[in-house]
Every structure is written in structure tokens, then in C-alpha cells.
Amino acid sequence: RNAAVRSTWEEGDVVRTLPKRKRSSHKGTYGKLLVVGGSRQMTGAITLTAKAALRSGAGLLTMAVPDDIYSVVANRVPEAMYYPCPACSGSFSGVIDVSALDIDAIAVGPGMGRTDGARQIVCALLQQPVPIVMDADALFFWNECASLVRERKEVTVVTPHPGEMARMLRLSIGDIERDRFGTSKRLATEYGIYVVLKGPYTIVTTPDGAQYVNTTGNPALAKGGSGDVLTGMIAAFLMQHHSAQEAISNAVWIHGKAADMLVESGHSQWDVLAGDLIDGISSVLSHLQ
Ligand code: APR
Ligand code: MG
Numbered sequence: 001r002n003a004a005v006r007s008t009w010e011e012g013d014v015v016r017t018l019p020k021r022k023r024s025s026h027k028g029t030y031g032k033l034l035v036v037g038g039s040r041q042m043t044g045a046i047t048l049t050a051k052a053a054l055r056s057g058a059g060l061l062t063m064a065v066p067d068d069i070y071s072v073v074a075n076r077v078p079e080a081m082y083y084p085c086p087a088c089s090g091s092f093s094g095v096i097d098v099s100a101l102d103i104d105a106i107a108v109g110p111g112m113g114r115t116d117g118a119r120q121i122v123c124a125l126l127q128q129p130v131p132i133v134m135d136a137d138a139l140f141f142w143n144e145c146a147s148l149v150r151e152r153k154e155v156t157v158v159t160p161h162p163g164e165m166a167r168m169l170r171l172s173i174g175d176i177e178r179d180r181f182g183t184s185k186r187l188a189t190e191y192g193i194y195v196v197l198k199g200p201y202t203i204v205t206t207p208d209g210a211q212y213v214n215t216t217g218n219p220a221l222a223k224g225g226s227g228d229v230l231t232g233m234i235a236a237f238l239m240q241h242h243s244a245q246e247a248i249s250n251a252v253w254i255h256g257k258a259a260d261m262l263v264e265s266g267h268s269q270w271d272v273l274a275g276d277l278i279d280g281i282s283s284v285l286s287h288l289q
Helices: 011-017 044-055 070-076 116-126 142-151 162-169 173-178 180-191 226-240 244-264 274-288
Strands: 006-009 032-036 060-066 081-085 105-108 132-134 156-158 194-197 203-205 211-214
Touching (some): 044 226, 132 226, 180 194, 203 244, 244 274
Parallel strands (some): 032 105, 060 081
Antiparallel strands (some): 203 211
8 A cells, every 4th residue: 555545444444354263263363462551540441451352352361450459450350361560559660570471462551550660661561572552641651661662673553542642742732633644644654653543533543654544433432441442452453463554443443333333222422331332342343244
């Protein structure tokens, strides 16, 4: 494709590019994901990310959470494995060494807080040679760890909403909203990363500047936790696609379609919870298969 291309990503593109599960497969085929986040103030965000990743087909999932919230998180996601991390007052405190873990991708940020310990963990994870999705509080540390991002050889995905994007680029939210395509392209090409600028008509931009506009989703998604669900979906799909752009665009499309299908079947745009979106993934995937 021409790097200057800007196009919409439609159901036909999803049907064409979504990988089938092979009869001869096992859990290792679909990837081992490490999900890192959570704090005492936000125990739900990382749970949503983990469940969304499992619903999106991740083969194995390990949750790295501050050890003083480990039991509440572990109670909610029995399908996960756990890596309890050093904590202080409910937040990450001190480095963790994940180099011994056998992982294929990382999702970091939801609910992790903005402590110095969280920052150290984000910097350490960026040095792991696997694809990484950075979201929410991990993006708060962008300006401190952007040089590490430049050195990475593997896929890096950032998933800011306009407020997070503004902070990353040291611009105002108005500057982002006035030029969603231009600011996304600048960030993606400058750092060689995939940028998912969220909101109605989420834009996925590749490191070479190609841009794909999402066509699904509705204001039911305007509620805390929807973004955390998307992060898990993107990470799970990265492990299951050859093309990172297709993985990300498919995750964004299915996430929006889950909200659309919920609103068409018994829910309203008011009442959808982020947790409902995780069930919605099942409806979309079974509709597609
Ligand atoms: N139409 C379509 N999609 C929408 C709409 C809308 N009107 N509003 C929101 N969305 C979608 C976005 O595209 C995105 O996928 O819902 C999701 C919202 O993601 P976030 O803005 O990250 O919201 P949230 O899940 O609450 O994030 C949780 O992380 O980013 C931090 O500060 C944030 O603490 C909060 C936490
Ligand atoms: Mg968010």
C-alpha cells in the first residue's frame, strides 16, 4: 500500500484479515501475554484488559499487579496466571524483572497509577524484545521514556485519547481535535510506532504514516473502562496476526461493533458497561465466523 493512503476499515477488511483458529493449534499458538497495571485506587481497569484479551483469543495470560491488590484481582480472573509485584500503598514500587518470563507481547498502563515505581516498570518493559501496547498511565510517562521507544525494534502501539495525546505532544486538546490526522501521523512517523487516536472515528496510524479510520462504535463507549477493554483486545490480536496494522484495526473495529451490537440487542447507549463490551466481543466474533 501507498504510505500516503488514508482509508476506512470496514467489515469486509475484518473478514478478510481476521485469522482463523487452526484445528492443530494449542495455547502457545495464540501467544503468551503479560498485562501490567492496577493499583488500589483502580483495581478494575487491568481486570477489564485481561478479560478482553482472553475473550479475543490470547492463549495464555499473566497479570503483573501490585502484590497488595493481587488477591482482589486474582478473584476476578481465574483464567490468568499472576506475577505479584513489589508494592507500596497499593501502587507499584520498584523494578520487576520480566526477562525470565516467556512472553510474546505486553500490555501496560491501565490503572497503574503515576508513581515513580510505575515509571520504572514502564521503562523496563520498553526494553523487552516483544511487541508492547502502552495505554493510560503508561502514556503519562511518555516524555521520560520516549528515547527508549525510539530504540525498540519490535512493534510499539500507543492508544491515547485526545487528552493523553495532547500531553504526549505537549499540545492542547484543541490542537489535537483540530488536526487528528496530522498529529497522529507526526507522532507515528517520528517514533516509528503505531498510534491509535481514540474517540468517535478512531484513527490507526502506522509507522510509515498510513492511516485507517474506524467505522464502528457509538456513545455507549463514552464510559470509564471502554479504553481498558480495547487495550487487551489489541494486545491479544497482535499475537495472532502477522500484520500489526491489521491486528490493531481489527481490534478497534470489533470493539466498536461490540458496542453497536449491544445497543441493537436490548441495551441502550446509556446503560452499557465496559464489562458488557467483553461479552459483546463474543457476539461480534460469532457474527464474523
Ligand atoms: N463514539 C465512539 N467511540 C467512543 C466515544 C463515542 N462518542 N467515546 C468514547 N469512545 C471510545 C474511544 O474510541 C475509546 O476506544 O471508547 C474508548 C474510551 O477510551 P478512554 O478514553 O481511554 O477511556 P477509559 O476507558 O475511561 O480510560 C480509563 O484510562 O485513559 C485513562 O484517563 C483515562 O483513567 C482513565 C482510564
Ligand atoms: Mg483510557
